[in-house]
Amino acid sequence: MATLERDLRAPAAGRRFGFVLDRPEWLGPLMIAPAVLYIVAIVGLPFLLALYYSVSDISMGRRTLGFVGLKNFISVVPTSKFQTSLQNTFVFAIVSQVLVIILANILALALLKEFRGKWVVRLLLLLPWVAPISLGTIGWLWILDSIYSVINWTLEAFGLITADGWPMYLGKPYLAMGSVITVHVWRLLPLATVIILAGLTSIPKDIHDAAQVDGASFWRHHFQITVPLIRPILLVALLFGLVFAFTDMVVIFVLTRGGPYDTTQVLASLAFFTGIQGGDLAEGAAIAIFLFPLLLAVAFVFLRIARRSEVT
Amino acid sequence: MAAGTGRRWGLRVGHFGVVGLFTLFTAFPFYWMLVTTFKRTSDLLKRGNNPFVYNEAPTLENLRVLFQETLYVRWLVNTTLVGVAVVVITLILAIPAGYALARLTGRWGEQLGIGIFLTYLVPPTLLFIPMSRVIGDLGLQDSLWSLVLVYPSFTIPFCTWLLMGFFKAIPRDLEEAAMIDGLSRFGAFVKVVIPISVAGILTVVIFSFTLVMQEFVYALTFISSVRQMTVSVGVPTFLVHGDVYFWGSLMAGSFIASVPIAILYNFFVDRFIAGFTVGAIK
Numbered sequence: 001m002a003t004l005e006r007d008l009r010a011p012a013a014g015r016r017f018g019f020v021l022d023r024p025e026w027l028g029p030l031m032i033a034p035a036v037l038y039i040v041a042i043v044g045l046p047f048l049l050a051l052y053y054s055v056s057d058i059s060m061g062r063r064t065l066g067f068v069g070l071k072n073f074i075s076v077v078p079t080s081k082f083q084t085s086l087q088n089t090f091v092f093a094i095v096s097q098v099l100v101i102i103l104a105n106i107l108a109l110a111l112l113k114e115f116r117g118k119w120v121v122r123l124l125l126l127l128p129w130v131a132p133i134s135l136g137t138i139g140w141l142w143i144l145d146s147i148y149s150v151i152n153w154t155l156e157a158f159g160l161i162t163a164d165g166w167p168m169y170l171g172k173p174y175l176a177m178g179s180v181i182t183v184h185v186w187r188l189l190p191l192a193t194v195i196i197l198a199g200l201t202s203i204p205k206d207i208h209d210a211a212q213v214d215g216a217s218f219w220r221h222h223f224q225i226t227v228p229l230i231r232p233i234l235l236v237a238l239l240f241g242l243v244f245a246f247t248d249m250v251v252i253f254v255l256t257r258g259g260p261y262d263t264t265q266v267l268a269s270l271a272f273f274t275g276i277q278g279g280d281l282a283e284g285a286a287i288a289i290f291l292f293p294l295l296l297a298v299a300f301v302f303l304r305i306a307r308r309s310e311v312t
Numbered sequence: 313m314a315a316g317t318g319r320r321w322g323l324r325v326g327h328f329g330v331v332g333l334f335t336l337f338t339a340f341p342f343y344w345m346l347v348t349t350f351k352r353t354s355d356l357l358k359r360g361n362n363p364f365v366y367n368e369a370p371t372l373e374n375l376r377v378l379f380q381e382t383l384y385v386r387w388l389v390n391t392t393l394v395g396v397a398v399v400v401i402t403l404i405l406a407i408p409a410g411y412a413l414a415r416l417t418g419r420w421g422e423q424l425g426i427g428i429f430l431t432y433l434v435p436p437t438l439l440f441i442p443m444s445r446v447i448g449d450l451g452l453q454d455s456l457w458s459l460v461l462v463y464p465s466f467t468i469p470f471c472t473w474l475l476m477g478f479f480k481a482i483p484r485d486l487e488e489a490a491m492i493d494g495l496s497r498f499g500a501f502v503k504v505v506i507p508i509s510v511a512g513i514l515t516v517v518i519f520s521f522t523l524v525m526q527e528f529v530y531a532l533t534f535i536s537s538v539r540q541m542t543v544s545v546g547v548p549t550f551l552v553h554g555d556v557y558f559w560g561s562l563m564a565g566s567f568i569a570s571v572p573i574a575i576l577y578n579f580f581v582d583r584f585i586a587g588f589t590v591g592a593i594k
Contacts, residue, residue, distance in 0.1 A: 022496045028416030032424065035409035035468055042465040043431050049442035058445070103334075110330045121331060123578045124339040130577045131342070131570030132526040132544040138552075138566045139341030142348065142559055148356065150344065150363045186337065198585045247435035250528045254548050268437035275441040276533050285441045292438060299430050 053285035072286035081262055081270065082287065089266040091177065093245035096184045100241050101234065103185070104192035109222075111193070112200055129190035137254040140183045144169040144255070173263035176256050180264050183251050188244060192237040199233030200226070232305055239298050246294050267291060342571060348563035349374055356559055374560030383538055384565055387546035390456055391569075394542060395524040397460040402467040402520045403513065409468075410475025411501055415487075425476055432469035436529040439465075444533050458534040459542070463527060467520040474519070474587040478512030479505065515583045522577050525569070543569045 054073070057066045076082050107125070111118070128136055143150055152166040161167070169179045203226065211221045227234070249268035252258060258265035258273065267290050275284015348356065350370040361367045378384050413425045443462060452458040482505060490500040506513070524542075531545040538550055547565045551558055 022498075024416040024497065027497055028412045028421065031408035031412035031416065032421075035405040035428070035472055036424070038405055038464060039428065039431050039468060042462060043434055043439065046439045046442040046446060047434065049446070050439060053442055053445075106330065107334050110327055110334070113327060115327075115331075121335055123575065124335050126338075126578055126581060127342055127571070127574050128338050130522065130574035132528070134526075134528045134544045134548045135566035135570045136341060138548055138562055139345050141552075142563060143341060143344055147359060148363070153363050186341075189334075190338065194581065194585050198582075243433050243435065247437045249437055253528075253532075268435070271437060271441065272529075272533075276444060281441050281445060288438050288441060291435065295433060295435075295438070298433065302430065302433075303426060 050285050050288060053282055054289045056282050058281045058285075059279055068282075072282050076283050076286050081265065084262050085258075085265045085267050085270040085287075086290070088177070088262075088264060089246060089268075092181060092184070092264075092266055093242060096181045096188065096245050097238060097241045099181070099185045100188050100192050101238060103189055104196050104237065107189070107193045108196040108200055111197055125193065126190045128187050133187055133250050134254055136187065137183055137251050140179075140186075141170075141255060144179055146171055170256050171260055173260060176260060176264050180252055180255055183255065184245060184248070187251065188241050192241055195233060195237040195240075196230065199230035202233075203229050235301070235305060239302055243295065243298050247291050342567065345563040345567040348559055349567060351560055353558075353560060374558070374564050377558065378561040378564050382551065382561065382565075383541070383546065384543075386539060387541050387543045388569070390540065391525055391542040391544070394456050394459045394463065395521045398463045398467055398524050399517050399520045401460070401464045402471050403516065405464070406468050406471040406475055406516065407506070407513065408501075409472045411479050411505060413472065413476045414479035415484075416497075425473065428469050429473040430469075432466055432473070436466075436527075440529055440533045443530065447534050452534070454535055454537050454540050456535075456540060459524075459527075459531060462530050462534075463524055466527075467523055470523075470587065471516045471520060474516055474583070475509075475512060477587060478509055478515075482508065512583075515580045518577060518580050519584060522573055525573055 052065075055067060055069055055071075057068045057071075111122070111125075142148075146166070146168045149166065149169065151169075152161065155161045156163060156166070167175055169175050207225065207229070208221075211225050216225070247268055249266065249272055252264055252266060252269045253272070256264045258269050267287055271284045271288040274287060275281050278284070347364075350372070351366065352368045352371050352373065355361060355366065355368040358367070409428070413421045413428075417424070447453055447458045447462070450458075450461075452461065486504055486508070487497075487500040490504045491497065495503060526544060527542075528544050531542045532549070535541050535545065538546070541550065543565075547562065547569065551562045551565060
């Protein structure tokens with residue numbers, strides 16, 4: 001009875017607002033507008049501000065916002081701190097992504113096979129990606145500790161290093177970069193692996209069967225059949241990884257704070273130390289702006305992939 | 313025959329070895345956190361001690377310090393409050409937007425959808441400098457409201473995109489049947505589409521919440537008083553202060569705030585991947 005009544009009332013209510021609630025050309029924009037406005041206000045406006053700050057003389061304590069042209073860039077770019085950070089950013093992002101893609105391919109192939117306890121393994125493999133990165137990195141801070149490192153203890157127990165020859169993983173320039181990259185690989189490997197695994201499982205089985213019947217060797221099969229088929233998805237994994245690696249500062253902030261002697265300083269962390277801790281918002285903004293061209297490139301490739309997948 | 317079984321066993325061992333090594337790499341830091349949590353400081357800080365075993369009896373002292381002498385519980389509460397508020401804002405804005413992009417808009421909707429998704433890739437490290445000024449001008453410094461305001465900037469784009477995918481997968485007949493029965497388009501959305509999308513909406517809830525837990529850069533920038541911190545910032549900045557490291561409590565705090573949510577997340581991971589991989593998989 002009750003449902004019948006409601007059913008009878010519903011059309012009347014619908015008709016009152018009918019012109020809006022029924023016409024897609026009205027309702028669509030109306031439903032999207034709040035989300036779009038929020039994003040414009042919270043991402044778009046600050047972005048424009050970031051552009052403007054980089055050519056202004058704004059600082060933490062001051063209320064004025066004078067235009068100074070390229071002064072910030074001229075004073076920041078030639079410094080060795082900036083040059084080192086720029087170089088480190090590329091080393092950090094590219095080395096870690098090459099490693100991630102290679103390792104994720106191997107791991108994804110291994111996970112393609114069914115085996116007992118797979119869900120536990122998957123949970124353990126995903127942990128670094130799911131756990132808050134700042135907290136996971138603290139685990140590494142302890143593992144890589146200069147005096148109590150468990151890695152060094154193990155190496156010494158196997159007689160590979162001596163008690164007074166313990167490497168200082170976070171205190172020596174090359175080792176520090178290596179450590180930071182390792183932790184970043186650790187963090188991004190799970191995401192790349194599941195993305196690639198999704199690609200591998202989407203390949204129809206008869207393609208593999210056909211290759212097997214034709215007697216293709218494992219390597220030919222992999223590089224001439226599988227890899228071309230999952231290329232778009234490899235690209236997606238790489239794009240996300242590159243964006244996260246180029247713009248990340250958490251691992252570096254927790255492990256080394258950019259040290260020793262700025263050898264692990266990257267643009268994002270330098271922008272933080274200059275703009276927020278140093279209070280020079282204008283120079284900080286000028287440094288952060290250098291992250292933008294990279295994002296543009298990524299967005300461009302992403303759009304091309306999205307478009308292609310719609311056409312086919 | 314014998315060579316065949318030998319080869320098969322070789323492959324199995326190799327496969328086991330590869331998976332085992334990777335699992336060791338990804339899970340060891342968390343295992344190590346757990347081991348360290350119950351160790352006495354005197355045990356931890358004696359260089360000759362074998363770190364893999366308990367040289368002295370295990371203790372709950374580190375947990376006691378963490379919960380009683382630090383603001384850890386307060387940080388957990390702060391994180392939860394921000395998480396709940398952000399989830400609510402995200403749902404209110406992303407559900408209608410995702411539906412509209414899936415059903416009510418044509419070609420331009422698709423472009424707009426990709427545009428919204430791309431804003432997810434704009435990193436905090438590009439925006440945090442102007443944001444810190446805006447937050448200051450709004451008088452929200454040191455307030456959890458600053459995080460509630462800013463975090464939807466990355467939850468809305470991704471969740472709108474995910475929900476769009478869910479809504480597209482719902483057969484159109486369901487809504488059309490409801491509309492023939494007299495509901496308006498919007499009524500069909502509220503009364504038919506939302507109830508059958510609970511799984512998708514739950515995914516978005518979990519996803520937004522984990523993103524809030526993970527966020528570090530904005531929280532580090534906007535919040536400076538210890539009482540207002542979230543877990544991801546409080547633990548690494550406050551428990552590591554000066555040269556004194558409370559390793560036991562530090563590891564306990566990191567473990568407790570990361571592993572339970574990771575287990576929950578694990579149930580939904582395939583849906584996120586479907587979102588990440590866009591149209592790259594057919």
